[in-house]
Amino acid sequence: MAACLPWCAVAQEGNAEPAAPAQDERVVLEADYVYEVRDENKLVAEGNVEALYQGRILRADKLVYDRTTDRVRASGNIVIIDTDGSQQFADEIEVDSKLADGYAIGFSARLADGATVAANSAIRQGDGVDALDQVVYTACPVCEDHKTPTWSIRARRAVLDQESQMMSYRDAVVEVAGIPVFYFPFLAHPDPNSDRRSGLLIPSAGLSSKLGLFYQQPYYWAISDSSEMTISPLVSQNVNPLMELDFRKKFYSGSINFNTSFTKEQDFDSDGELFGEDTWRSHIYGSGLFAINNHWKWGFGVEHQSDDLYDRRYDIDGQDRQRGLYASQPRRLLSQLFLVGQGDDYYTDVALLKFQGLRAGDDDGELPTATPIFFGQKYWDLGKFGYASVDASSAILSRDLGADSRRVSLGGDWTDLNILPGGFTLKTFAEARGDYYALDKDVSGKANVSRFVGNIGTQLAYPMIRPGEVVDITVEPAVMVAWGLSNVNDPAIPNEDSQLFEFDESTLYEANSFGGYDLYEGDGKLSAGLTTRAVWKNGLDLSTTVGRRWRSRPDPNFNDASNLDGTSSDWVVAASAKYGEAFRVDTRARLDEDGLQLNRIDTTVSTRFDRFRAVGQHYYTISNRDAVQPNVTQGIFLRGEIQVTDQYSFFFGQLRDIEQKLNARQQYGIAFEDDCSRFELVYERSELTDRTLGPEESFMIRFSLKTIGDFGSNEFD
Known part of the structure; x- marks a missing residue:
């Protein structure tokens, strides 16, 4: 039997071929049996029911379409596949003829990125707001032998605003391995399918011999489609709070990236003991690169600290990264402004350089300022006579x-x-x-x-x-x-x-x-x-x-x-x-x-x-061998991870100065990782001494929850 009704339905019996939709606004209905209840003005489909509307698919055991109310009621093994690939399940639903607005009983959904949400009931409204009662959300697999997910959010009520792409909860409890850990009267996070969203990121916390107990809470601010900022206040037991900012922006021709922090505090040593003047202290690391045309580009790098040991006191990373055309030596900051041109047969660069010393005994007045450095080269292919080039260079260095x-x-x-x-x-x-x-x-x-x-x-x-x-x-x-x-x-x-x-x-x-x-x-x-x-x-x-x-x-x-x-x-x-x-x-x-x-x-x-990965390095140098006291340096560096089980691993790192018989840095940790999360317990210790900073140690907890947030790199440098 086949008929084209106002809600364009096509019945499928046996191996009959399904009909294609006549136009975008029509719904294609396939089923084992389709019949009409004329007294009630309803169309009924039973057995392997599948309805298709503009890429959205509904499958059920039974479907009833009420022509009078223009509503569709479905029951039995309901699956709705949305255009983005996400799947929704229910025991019973009632929706409009476009398979969009309505309600569901016994609702659950598998989102496009693998996250799962389940609720006793769900209501989809015409304004793009979904309301769920008695809801559970997790990014962990939940269909493996009824296994308890590693983590989940359980709430009395949740609302997904499709316009703002935010998911908010009332009376939410975060559970780890089924055990309640945190309670929030209100909790919100972006829809996993959404684009960049402003909000809190996963915090970092720990115990340090310098800072004492510390907690840093990043807040991600999506300023615009081309700019963003991470605001990360740090509070600690021994010293005043510190504010850290990361700003990134893309332009049509390039991008910029800045990391800065500031605080008002005295100096302090490795035990957190304060001394000296109470004043404003800060750092800034930044870079930018812009294309002028296909052959020319310009950029800059900024590196500055108010104190030589500022980065080491607050454990700020990034001092040794290259931010521009030139790289500096360890514990030397370099600010630069440069221009580079390169074609098939020429290369040119010019740069202004300014150094800041962080080593003991460094005097910035003795470090050079380049105003500027220039290099240019032109090539010629002489065929059977080889290759030739000419180059010009200049360097203007000044010191206070x-x-x-x-x-x-x-x-x-x-x-x-x-x-x-x-x-x-x-x-x-x-x-x-x-x-x-x-x-x-x-x-x-x-x-x-x-x-x-x-x-x-x-x-x-x-x-x-x-x-x-x-x-x-x-x-x-x-x-x-x-x-x-x-x-x-x-x-x-x-x-x-x-x-x-x-x-x-x-x-x-x-x-x-x-x-x-x-x-x-x-x-x-x-x-x-x-x-x-x-x-x-x-x-x-x-x-x-x-x-x-x-x-x-x-x-x-x-x-x-x-x-x-x-x-x-x-x-x-x-x-x-x-x-x-x-x-x-x-x-x-x-x-x-x-x-x-x-x-x-x-x-x-x-x-x-297999389950082991590692890298090790040994270095040894000796100079002036014939001297009374030859200059010898020797050290060893190790970093690795052992996968003890499919979910648990042990990682380690060590940088040891053999001649000085001290560990410049040690790191040991245990990690748990599955499809939806990673948890780390990390212990670090350094025996280096640099003026007022001596041996120090810290203990940190780091974790990430898939679709909710991440922590930074765990690499040992």
Whole structure:
């Protein structure tokens, strides 16, 4: 039987094909049996009933449509699938002919993100407000052998406002594993399907030897579609409250991000003891990046603290992040304004830099201000004649205390790579640069210094590859010979950009190993090295590089740490072994030229398999070995997590200074995680001493509830 009635119904018997809706405003009805009760002006459908209206589907055992009231009543195994994929269930419902407004008995719903809500009854109103009585809400699975959800919100009444996309509760109780934990006369959170919404985020709390008991409650403010702010007041037992703000905004051409905090308090030590002046204290970290066009962009980075130890006193993260074109050294803040341009054959950047020191003994007047630093380079592809480029650079550095300096440089280089008969590769190169320094004569002894530097040389390599059924092997010996101008490093030139340089395998075949401008490696030099790699078909990959450099004469401007003092360098070694994610080792080392004693090693090991993942790093350096007291640094870093069960895990982290016999930082914690939540108990301790701050420890509780809120990263830095 088939008939097109005012509420367009099509009966389906056996394998008859369902009819498509005639137009958007019509409802398609499919059922085993459809019949009409003319005396009551009703249409009845029974058996595997399915009604479709504009993408919304209703399924039931029985459906009755009253033409007089234009209402639909359904009963038995009711399922309503909305256009967003969410599912609603009920024992009995009555809705309008569009399957929208009405009421339901024995109501439950599975939302698009997996959250579940259940109520004794639910009413959907025409103004977009859903009212539920005796309601339970959770993001945890609730159909697994009647398992009690990890957490849930149980309330006397709840209202979902579809226009504001907020879900509010009256007399709400938050339960964990079925046990009541918190009671709220009123509680509200955004609908899980909604966009960004203003409201309270998950707080953080704990016990610290500095702050005592502390509690920080973030509030998220969705200011507009393109801007937002997190307001996080911190209250603690030992010191005055602190206000922390995070502001983010996107523009058509870029974005900005600021983190700041402020308080009015005295200094305090690791035990929370107050001393000194009661004054306003603050910090600000911020960055921004904007596109001018497809090739040019500008940006800024802001870093400032009112006190050297402000971030460590209040455990504020972010001091060591890069916020712009340039990165600073540890415990040094850098504010910068920069412009960058890059095309297919050129690169240019210019920046203004300002430093603030946080280390003991730092005097900001002795740190330089760059006004500005400039670099520009232009490339040319010469075809069979190789590649060439010219570059210009300048640096204007000023100090309130100490020497000012100004440098202007202009240079160029040329490179040509050819493949010779037999598979040899020959690289020929030349570079030249002129520098002019305007100096502080009272400090440097000279008012200005001019110099011309350059190198010319060649690199010969012979890559050999042997494919195999089990392993592919590559062996490449190489040698580089270059000659450069001598006596180019005038002692009057201040070393501003090459202080932390160390010759290693990454610069083994560079004629001038120094990446900066103030020091230059001239004279004659010879580098030889061997690179090998073996790749097994099962995924194992081993590689090594070993080499050394010889120089025609020593340069007194190169110190022991640079590995270029004297006429020969240490042996430099780099090795790695990896087997997918299960295992990886990376090692870099320096072996003394006399006796192959270990002068430096840096080894990182990472593993991830089954229920265990971890990363470990060991570092060791020794300089001035022949001195009465050689300078030795050695430490170890560990971080990992062990999945004890499917839900419980143990995580740990440690940074230990072996020479000082102290733990710079320790972290241990237990975590519980399932499909809808994560809970952490974390213990941290530091034995570092920095002026008035000494050893400290803290205990924290961190948790997140899916669809309700999150905590930050739990990574150990």
